[in-house]
Amino acid sequence: MAVSEMVVLPGTTSAPARGRRVKASRGRRADLAAAGLLGLMTLVALAAPVLAPHSPLDVVGMPSAEPGTDGFLLGSDSVGRDVFSRVLYGLRSSWFAALAVVALGLFLGGLVGLVAGTRGGWVDTVLMRITDGFLALPAAVVAIAVVAALGKGLVNTLIAVSIVWWPFYARIVRGEIRALAVRPHVEAARLAGAGSVRIALRHLLPGAVPAAVVTASQDLGILVLTLAGLSFLGLGQAAPAPELGADAARNLSYLLQDWWIPVVPALAVAVLALAANVAGDGIRNLLSGR
Template structure:
């Protein structure tokens, strides 16, 4: 930690009048660059099957080829499958599965939150007690139990995570609805005799959308990690389907000899989560700037 006094540090900074516009402009450009990277990642995931040089489940080369080998940029695994192809397919599964989980959780939580916040009374109390019940349970364990009950597959994993993810959105959106309901323009609409449904859909829901978008975008990285963790535990697609968490777990025994086989899918998970988190921060900053 620096031992310089605050006054010395303040002298090194440009005047606020010069600093703020420059920093805002630079920050906006950086955030747009991050969102461009997120868009590029989405395109790569979307066209993963086209970009993959080989079938990810077929042995197409020598065993345990190191990264940079001829015809295999990221090498091959212990069965001779191309790691680049498996990673691209795994990125597609992880990225769009995470988006689906966040979207479904946001829809369910949004409906519950808007209904509770706009209705009030016993409906609000009932829905919030139900939400609190889900929040009190350990989400990861509940998701594992749901997958174990339904059967091990990617679809059931998505269902399990979505079921435990919606309460967070319900709480946040309900609070935002309560806040918006006390705004002057909403009070004016009530005094003018506007119906409750019209007030909700015309004045409250549009005001909730920015908060919902920011919250959801910040959650995608966490869902990527949770999905990879459940896949690592064997709760995703069965072998030999490519999945980043499962590919990392299945090849851990090669870590000390052919390190790239488990490291490549593991790094892909970290990069996905990092890009998603940076994208969420970028969206938050850009939307805060517009307000």
């Protein structure tokens, strides 16, 4: 036997194999921690009334107080409202708005994709051509047009974004359903006499859920930026409601003198979007292969 050969006794593990196991374990813990960010952000959003030291609408001090002075952790805005409190409530609004758009998009897109993939034929053709029509439209322009037609407000903004968001999920779910429809377990269910509704809900839809959930989790960061951009353009809640994009836009004139007033809300948007992207990557890794 050559000297370079390594003998691995029964019940033992080689060093490279142990290294791979340790690396995989660390990667899984990192993915779990990243996915846990979703729960943490949701808890912070829910606890905004408890964590905020002041009401986001009340004038509680001198205008344009610097961060760390007069009890203001992140300073006060141009009229004397607490910036930290407004950021917490703005995070709450942005996060729950993104979750609402994802939930509505998953429901509508999942329903269209499930029906199209299950029925096939002309039903599939008609539904997918409608989906393609929505996908061909410029999403940002359509959202702005819908908000302009319905009027400013958070609910109308959510409706506008949801209209242009569901087709992505419809395509993904339909593709997964079509791939699963030819699997042996589905054929066995048909031969056993299972109805089309039972096959769709029991044997096809569960297989399409992981891909849809992964896509939705990775969309959260994009949605946070999209909704912040619409509110930056003045299409969100009316003043003085705390909204990150709107607060950054309304206070741009203070950028050179009282920089924290527009910069802190903008940084909050960036941090929230980054955390959502990291959480989405963790969920993708955890669900990959399922």
